Amino acid sequence: MGETKVVIDDLRKSFPGPLPVLDGVAFDVAPGEFVSVIGPSGCGKSTLFDVIAGLEPPDAGRVLVDGEDATGRVDPFAYMPQQDLLFPWRTVLDNTTLGLEVAGMRRRLARERARPLFEPFGLAGFEDARPRELSGGMRQRAALLRTVVQDRPVLLLDEPFGALDSLTRTDMQTWLDGMRTRFDWTVLLITHDIREAVYLSDRVVVLGPRPTRVRRNVVIELPRPRHHEMITSPRFSALEAELDAVLREPS
Amino acid sequence: MSPRGGAVARIRTHRARDSHTRRPRLAGVVGRVGPSLVLVLVGLGVWQGYVTAAGLRPQVLPSPLRVVEQGWAFREEIWANTVPTLQVTAVGFVASLVLGWTLAVAVDFVPWLRRALTPLLVASQTLPIIAIAPLLIIWFGFGLLPKVVVIALVTFFPIAVGLIEGFAATDRDATNLLRSMGASRWRQFRYVRLPGALPRFFTALRIGITYAVTGAIFAEYVGATAGLGIFMNLQKNSFRTDLVLAAVVVTATLSVTLFALTYVVERLVIPWNGHG
Known part of the structure; x- marks a missing residue:
């Protein structure tokens, strides 16, 4: 597939317990590509992300970013956890600058960096609000803003819309698709929602049950930008059915 | 002093905390204070009636009216003894805060310290203060130090434990988020663990401060040159039960005032907590 941004090379990881978690997970991500990782619940998706994000050392294997070894390094990845984790003692603006401040940037400078993103993220006017004043969808957008403003090469999104109601969720997916096109992010997304994976991705990596490895790479050949009507198209349904079948294959 | 004082303090804390979740309006305040009032x-009416009807001597049980009357008559002397008690309370409680914070932060940064210190912290609370306090006087004299030690001993525990648990209650995902941002352990502490622990700290502060005044009184009772504790002791020895009770009323007022003050400080320090 030519150019690669990220190489996940044969990652292995065990915790004390009966089964290893990662059993040689390997796949690539191209620059500007949106790749979703799906798998049966408990297969180790979150462990995989923790290892990629540099939060958890692998037992074996490597993570390469732009050809360089990035195993155990946090700085190539901007990580967005499942919960929005907006802190009540900070305003929305100061929540979004947290990553920059933690990295040592002056607060004033960090604010200047984050402010222009409030408009495209649909948060204009809420800079000085407290997180509790935001709706669920706005909170997720603020959490994503906090993630992307760090300006790191790859975004790691761990089920970012899992806690939202289905209407807000679909709106957020359409919005995220638009933002991705606009800013040309390279994205790795964990989800257990097949429809979400198809709707957002260029490619879906399907993991098997624990000890997990990649079962299949499914390329999503749907035109961009994605529209909500596509969900009912035969092509979309066929992709959903294919992913569902791969997930359910006996090991 | 400790067991009964403790129970009362806890009940107060819980009531106050529950009602704290709502914005206090005048009706709310009346509704909260009204029933106790x-x-x-x-209770005072029954007491007054009983003392009058039974014709009790004031040395045994003075009537509430007599307590007020005599308390007022001796107001200058009572005030002169209240100031040293307040000073001792303030110094002792500040010492307790320093001790509690130091221990809690140390435990948060050094995991093995937690295992090493927890049994000692608990053990410190099983010391019979009533037996230790006179020894403190023997060791440290009648000055400030033995009283500060007593107050710190009875109040640092809830503060240290509240903080330790508050730091430890930090969401694992929040820690991971900060780590993914490249935050050092110190920055994780400063940006997430510390602010996240403050609500618990204020709850712990309330429990501690209700012990502080009674702790000071107790320390003075054992030995002091001035203060409400020694005042009570002297008045008891000369059978001025009414003045003992007047000093008790002052003590209770001080405790309740300090307790209420913690809410004011809480609003100022963590306005984001509770309501918007």
Whole structure:
């Protein structure tokens, strides 16, 4: 597939317990590509992300970013956890600058960096609000803003819309698709929602049950930008059915 | 002093905390204080009636009116003894805060310290203060130090434990988020663990501060040159039961005032907590 941004090379990881978690997970991500990782619940998706994000050392294997070894390094990845984790003692603006401040940037400078993103993220006017004043969808957008403003090469999104109601969720997916096109992010997304994976991705990596490895790479050949009507198209349904079948294959 | 004082303090803390979740309006304040006020008035009425009807000598049990009357008559002397008690309370409680914070932060940064210190912290609370306090006087004299030690001993524990648990209650995902941002352990502490622990700290502060005044009184009772504790002791020895009770009323007022002050400080320090 030519150019690669990220190489996940044969990652292995065990915790004390009966089964290893990662059993040689390997796949690539191209620059500007949106790749979703799906798998049966408990297969180790979150462990995989923790290892990629540099939060958890692998037992074996490597993570390469732009050809360089990035195993155990946090700085190539901007990580967005499942919960929005907006802190009540900070305003929305100061929540979004947290990553920059933690990295040592002056607060004033960090604010200047984050402010222009409030408009495209649909948060204009809420800079000085407290997180509790935001709706669920706005909170997720603020959490994503906090993630992307760090300006790191790859975004790691761990089920970012899992806690939202289905209407807000679909709106957020359409919005995220638009933002991705606009800013040309390279994205790795964990989800257990097949429809979400198809709707957002260029490619879906399907993991098997624990000890997990990649079962299949499914390329999503749907035109961009994605529209909500596509969900009912035969092509979309066929992709959903294919992913569902791969997930359910006996090991 | 400790067991009964402790129970009362806990009940107060819980009541106050529950009602704290709502914005206090005038009706709310009346509704909260009203029932206790009625109860106190009825109790005082019964007391007054009983003392009058039974013709008790004031050395045994003075009437509430006599307590007020004599308390007022001796107001200058009582005030002169209240100031040293307040000073001792303030110094002791500040010492307790320093001790509690130091221990809690140390435990948060050094995991093995937690295992090493937890049994010692608990053990410190099983010391019979009533037996230790006179020894403190022997060791440290009648000055400030033994009283500060007593107050710190009875109040640092809830503060240290509240903080330790508050730091430890930090969401694992929040820690991971900060780590993914490249935050050092110190920055994780400063940006997430510390602010996240503050609500618990204020709850712990309330429990601690209700012990502080009674701790000071107790320390003075054992030995002091001035203060409400020694005042009570002297008045008891000369059978001025009414003045002992007047000093008790002052003590209770001090405790309740300090307790209420913690809410004011809480609003100022963590306005984001509770309501918007």
